Amino acid sequence: xxxxxxxxxxxxxxxxxxxxxxxxxxxxxxxxxxxxxxxxxxxxxxxxxxxxxxxxxxxxxxxxxxxxxxxxxxxxxxxxxxxxxxxxxxxxxxxxxxxxxxxxxxxxxxxxxxxxxxxxxxxxxxxxxxxxxxxxxxxxxxxxxxxxxxxxxxxxxxxxxxxxxxxxxxxxxxxxxxxxxxxxxxxxxxxxxxxxxxxxxxxxxxxxxxxxxxxxxxxxxxxxxxxxxxx
Amino acid sequence: xxxxxxxxxxxxxxxxxxxxxxxxxxxxxxxxxxxxxxxxxxxxxxxxxxxxxxxxxxxxxxxxxxxxxxxxxxxxxxxxxxxxxxxxxxxxxxxxxxxxxxxxxxxxxxxxxxxxxxxxxxxxxxxxxxxxxxxxxxxxxxxxxxxxxxxxxxxxxxxxxxxxxxxxxxxxxxxxxxxxxxxxxxxxxxxxxxxxxxxxxxxxxxxxxxxxxxxxxxxxxxxxxxxxxxxxxxxxxxxxxxxxxxx
Numbered sequence: 001x002x003x004x005x006x007x008x009x010x011x012x013x014x015x016x017x018x019x020x021x022x023x024x025x026x027x028x029x030x031x032x033x034x035x036x037x038x039x040x041x042x043x044x045x046x047x048x049x050x051x052x053x054x055x056x057x058x059x060x061x062x063x064x065x066x067x068x069x070x071x072x073x074x075x076x077x078x079x080x081x082x083x084x085x086x087x088x089x090x091x092x093x094x095x096x097x098x099x100x101x102x103x104x105x106x107x108x109x110x111x112x113x114x115x116x117x118x119x120x121x122x123x124x125x126x127x128x129x130x131x132x133x134x135x136x137x138x139x140x141x142x143x144x145x146x147x148x149x150x151x152x153x154x155x156x157x158x159x160x161x162x163x164x165x166x167x168x169x170x171x172x173x174x175x176x177x178x179x180x181x182x183x184x185x186x187x188x189x190x191x192x193x194x195x196x197x198x199x200x201x202x203x204x205x206x207x208x209x210x211x212x213x214x215x216x217x218x219x220x221x222x223x224x225x226x227x228x229x230x231x
Numbered sequence: 232x233x234x235x236x237x238x239x240x241x242x243x244x245x246x247x248x249x250x251x252x253x254x255x256x257x258x259x260x261x262x263x264x265x266x267x268x269x270x271x272x273x274x275x276x277x278x279x280x281x282x283x284x285x286x287x288x289x290x291x292x293x294x295x296x297x298x299x300x301x302x303x304x305x306x307x308x309x310x311x312x313x314x315x316x317x318x319x320x321x322x323x324x325x326x327x328x329x330x331x332x333x334x335x336x337x338x339x340x341x342x343x344x345x346x347x348x349x350x351x352x353x354x355x356x357x358x359x360x361x362x363x364x365x366x367x368x369x370x371x372x373x374x375x376x377x378x379x380x381x382x383x384x385x386x387x388x389x390x391x392x393x394x395x396x397x398x399x400x401x402x403x404x405x406x407x408x409x410x411x412x413x414x415x416x417x418x419x420x421x422x423x424x425x426x427x428x429x430x431x432x433x434x435x436x437x438x439x440x441x442x443x444x445x446x447x448x449x450x451x452x453x454x455x456x457x458x459x460x461x462x463x464x465x466x467x468x469x470x471x472x473x474x475x476x477x478x
Contacts, residue, residue, distance in 0.1 A: 002346045004346060004348055004349070005343070005347040005349070006315075006345075006346060007345065012345065014324060015341070017343050019341050021335075022337065023330055023332050023333060026272060026333065026371075027332050028331040041345070062384060065353055078288035082330065082332075085331060086326050086327045086328060086329055086330075086331065087324065087326035087327075087328050088328050088329060088330050089294055090290075090293075090322070090324060090326070090328050091328040091329075091342060091387065091455065092345075093294070093295055094293050094294060094295060094316045094317055094322055095317065095318075095342070095345040095346060096315060096316075096318030096345075096347070097345055130383065140347050200397065207282070230297065
């Protein structure tokens with residue numbers, strides 16, 4: 001018998017994430033779809049915008065977070081559909097690793113996916129709306145990271161539940177979007193204030209909400225995930 | 232006469248032991264009070280008409296389903312008590328359980344890493360070699376024919392040298408070379424002390440490797456006997472009658 005040392009939680013998490021990223025890197029379908037969606041959304045909002053009626057600084061945060069949420073959903077949708085195609089999920093679940101590691105690996109891959117879309121969309125937004133992001137770039141990037149953690153923690157969990165249904169594409173947004181409301185609210189208000197030149201201390205209450213949301217939902221979804229797999 | 236084994240000794244010696252295994256879906260029992268055990272080197276050929284509960288039984292033994300009641304242990308460890316027991320099981324199913332965008336080698340190597348093999352790449356290459364598909368190791372699975380995908384799927388199932396190998400119609404889609412490679416791999420696993428559970432509709436194929444044979448119907452084992460007690464022609468007749476009765 002070959003020598004074995006089954007991977008621990010962190011190692012298994014990384015193995016699952018790396019596998020998902022390898023699949024995405026090989027196909028690039030979800031990433032390019034999400035990126036295209038984000039850029040098209042920015043373009044449409046830009047041409048629908050009347051600068052004499054609404055200032056860019058008031059409109060842009062809302063546009064940014066609507067686009068982040070919906071482009072993120074495209075990646076989350078794919079997270080478990082790749083497992084479902086040839087029942088690869090069965091091989092994954094039969095492996096001698098904790099099922100929480102499967103969730104964390106999927107969430108990590110989704111986080112990197114959402115972060116990559118954000119990394120391209122944020123400069124594009126600044127360009128379209130001529131926003132003064134340079135002085136608030138780091139705090140906004142921090143908000144984006146916190147919001148992305150919240151979005152993928154909830155979205156990954158609901159993706160695993162929705163994938164077994166016939167209306168998976170419809171069900172995932174319906175399940176996840178209500179949970180995204182506190183994230184979008186906190187992130188959009190924080191971004192708006194930072195773009196208006198207000199200090200970071202001014203948005204701390206909203207950042208605390210984001211951190212609390214992340215902590216609660218990362219822990220809750222990790223613990224609940226194994227039960228979503230029961231038939 | 233060999234001395235009687237205590238329950239603990241029997242569990243320890245058995246590679247797999249199922250006791251009163253029941254799995255119900257919406258009140259209907261797909262697996263109904265199944266009890267059996269297999270020791271090292273034994274092979275159970277399991278026959279049964281469609282919907283008899285064979286695949287559900289395999290999914291229970293692989294740890295993919297939890298039993299409604301009863302228990303199952305692999306190498307003395309109860310399957311639901313943790314992930315350790317799952318590491319002793321290999322599963323070949325109807326579906327390939329492969330990632331189509333990844334290559335054959337990447338798929339098998341990923342499994343080898345998930346089972347914590349020391350040299351996952353070498354183990355993956357050895358498994359692909361066993362299934363005579365090493366020359367397509369760097370081909371994405373989506374570009375392989377159904378038969379070659381089945382060979383890669385079997386390589387994925389045997390890469391960690393499981394102590395219990397569960398095969399659901401493993402010969403489906405295989406050509407002569409693939410069938411020969413599979414039979415050799417199953418024989419090699421048996422000789423190495425693994426137990427096999429082979430689900431098939433093809434009696435001659437199943438009985439060729441079996442040390443035990445069973446017929447499942449409506450979730451229950453209606454026959455379970457040693458291969459030596461099985462007369463292929465009468466067994467085939469009985470199996471056909473059972474299948475026809477459920478049609």
